[in-house]
Amino acid sequence: MKQIDSPKNDTIKEIIKLKQTKYQNRQQQYLLEGRHEISEAIQSKAPIQQLLVTETQILPYLKYAADFELIQISAQVSQHLSATKTNQGVFAVMQITDTALPKQLSGAWLLLDDLQDPGNVGTMVRTADAAGFAGVILGEKTVSIYNDKVLRAMQGSQFHLPIYKGNLTEAVAQCQQQGLSVFGTALDPQAKNYQTVTPLKDFGLVIGNEGNGVRPEILAQTDENLYIPILGKAESLNAGVAAGILMFYLHQ
Amino acid sequence: MKQIDSPKNDTIKEIIKLKQTKYQNRQQQYLLEGRHEISEAIQSKAPIQQLLVTETQILPYLKYAADFELIQISAQVSQHLSATKTNQGVFAVMQITDTALPKQLSGAWLLLDDLQDPGNVGTMVRTADAAGFAGVILGEKTVSIYNDKVLRAMQGSQFHLPIYKGNLTEAVAQCQQQGLSVFGTALDPQAKNYQTVTPLKDFGLVIGNEGNGVRPEILAQTDENLYIPILGKAESLNAGVAAGILMFYLHQ
Known part of the structure; x- marks a missing residue:
């Protein structure tokens, strides 16, 4: 499993850019944060491209190492990725899958x-x-x-x-x-x-x-x-x- | 009309303390901000103790100079008083009037x-x-x-x-x-x-x-x-x- 400790790591710098709409549009990716949110993404089989988790939180995510690229990050990297002051240390890079409105609408x-x-x-x-x-x-x-x-x-x-x-x-x-x-x-x-x-x-x-x-x-x-x-x-x-x-x- | 330009003015320092619950309880006062909120306070005849307004906003408030202590403040003071990044330059120190639950309740x-x-x-x-x-x-x-x-x-x-x-x-x-x-x-x-x-x-x-x-x-x-x-x-x-x-x- 890959491990990243520095917020200056190139992968992390690219991921941090995904907080901006411009880069979301360019890369067709966004950064998702939080245990609940990521568990919903996993359950819904949403397109997770990378899972980034701090050491103290990683245990329940080890079983996904075969499905997604799992990266262990330091608390410092976690702070840089997070949009909140206190973060849960669980992040995912998600693929954006924009689709056109279906031709049939009901409900x-x-x-x-x-x-x-x-x-x-x-x-x-x-x-x-x-x-x-x-x-x-x-x-x-x-x-x-x-x-x-x-x-x-x-x-x-x-x-x-x-x-x-x-x-x-x-x-x-x-x-x-x-x-x-x-x-x-x-x-x-x-x-x-x-x-x-x-x-x-x-x-x-x-x-x-x-x-x-x-x-x-x-x-x-x-x-x-x-x-x-x-x-x-x-x-x-x-x-x-x-x-x-x-x-x-x-x-x- | 009183005019205060420095955030270090003693009156302003006391008012800034009213952002803290401790001082609100001690002084039985709170700081209210915003044109709409203060217009509601005035219309409802709520106990306004001081009205603090920046120069550019003061015109509509001059008519209240007889009713409340009206203080003209600088943009810098306004920034210090405000809880938001962009502020409207209109503040009031309000009296807290806590009362007991009425004996008769309906509605x-x-x-x-x-x-x-x-x-x-x-x-x-x-x-x-x-x-x-x-x-x-x-x-x-x-x-x-x-x-x-x-x-x-x-x-x-x-x-x-x-x-x-x-x-x-x-x-x-x-x-x-x-x-x-x-x-x-x-x-x-x-x-x-x-x-x-x-x-x-x-x-x-x-x-x-x-x-x-x-x-x-x-x-x-x-x-x-x-x-x-x-x-x-x-x-x-x-x-x-x-x-x-x-x-x-x-x-x-």
Whole structure:
């Protein structure tokens, strides 16, 4: 088994570059961190290219030495790889396998229009997973799911449901062509109270940017636009919470 | 109007100490930051003791010079006061007015048992506000709402609904004595699916620690314990999202 003690090692320097979107796109790889996340990747047979583990954590990973390139790293290397102050000493270089949206769509789909907060995006993907959604479609301007904060908030849900990136107008049109009702979301009380919708199996739900909401051209394209009535004095809900309320309410 | 340009000024040094819980408790004051938050404080006639604003932001605050001590601060002082990298240059020293739980309770109450993540706590208070809850009760071990991350996530909801701190066992008992059903929450599918509960007006909802859930002694005390069925492969929901789904579902 390979052992790397110095953060200046060339392999490590290349891996650290994978924290940047530019290198993720170029290499079609991203860096995954955390025991839970990597155990989800292994269970889901996701394409792990390298497994990097500190000496104190390596025992349970030795059995994978035949399946993946297993590298034992020092605590110092672990600190350099980690996006957090305290790290678990378990990392993987993952292959990115971007695929086109399937031609047949069914079930519930979450569509994210220009979401910028990584924690929100990760939480929404995790919630879509928990709510039994079929998949997630990210509009072009939505933050990359390989951002370390998105990865942390997703808690491995990227291995449970497909996540596509693409043109949202086209994705909405494709949903509709295949008989899925598409719901936009709006703060505007002129939209429809979500509680008046009968829960259903096949649909799309579009969540918009934290500050600006769903773009008007998308709202014009959807079948209905929903809002969550605010009963108290708060101006709005956190975007992740609002998305969770709608996903769990709408999905039959 | 007083003007302070140096972060080493004694008044500023005292105010910076208010970022620490120890000094908040000692002085019964906390530091609030942000245009939106301070506008909520002003509208709610909350006890502002000092208003500190940078020169470029001061114009709309001049009209309050008769009501509060208004101090013009330099950009450098603003950077020292702020908990964020980019700040809006608007701060207030607020008086803490802790009060005992009222003897009469009605409406919906959110009870937080040992919640540790500041973002989660702030988001839950904001959601309780949006869902029209009557108030929030924080168990003794729950993170302080005067933590800067809680304050940021609350977005001023502390001025919209009362937030009490106290013994959670006693609070649950008091809710029950006054006829409020109290619901615990559990990951355990042996608890009751929340969707089988008929939405109601007067109740308590207990949310537990992010990792450990609600303490067993509290779960034994509640009228019912609820869980949110996970339909996909995610292990759990984000605590703030789970609390939001339950609050919006249960509150009639």
